[in-house]
Amino acid sequence: MTKPRHAVLEGTRIPRLQNPDDSRIEAAVRTLARESVVVLSETNDDNTYIQVWQRPDGLYQLEHRAGSPLEHFQTVTVSADKVHAAFTAWLDNDEGWADPFTWKPISELF
Template sequence: MEDLVFQLIDACGLPPARLEGEDPVDIDPLAHPGHRPGDGSPYGSALEKAVLNLPRDGHLVLECAADEQCYAQVWHRPDGTYQLEYRDLAPAEHYLTRTVSAEKVVAALQGWTAGGAGRRDAFRWESIGSWFADS
């Protein structure tokens, strides 16, 4: 039931709440030195177009040029929702969220390419690092 509530909130497209005096263009304090998207990653309107044109069951991966353990990806699931993930330098730092809003996915991925922390604010992220731990 809780997931349905978040899906409905996502569908409204409301921006995340900001605290009074908070800088809306903050830099991600967790981004590692040298964080930047790889040369093949789409930017700006090309990134928006890539997300909006993802077919169901299609995916898009944005790799970090500085470290192969750093990336962001989206999967347009067969049910029409979007599964958004990012990893920061180690398998233990892998996070996942889902949304019905392509616009929020675009904003999050554009924030990732810019190194901004705001990309995380609009979602409730689940740590899935344990999925990748060695047994």
């Protein structure tokens, strides 16, 4: 079994919080306002994270980066439940956390 990550939760309307529990993550995702962002990043590595932005059209733009700019990916979903599940599974280091989505690389944007 893989060890959970040590992480920091922060966002547009969320103060920085070390090692958030599931209820804090769920609240951050469910109360996300349009054009706001929530980021969950590894404590000692700002280049390894999962983040979500609720676009003006209401869709959730989910991104993750696994260290380098070449490992930056994006997907879109209508489901806050799926975003919450992805954040929680990512934090738990669940190997299949990204499987429910179709990801596209966006490294060329950086």
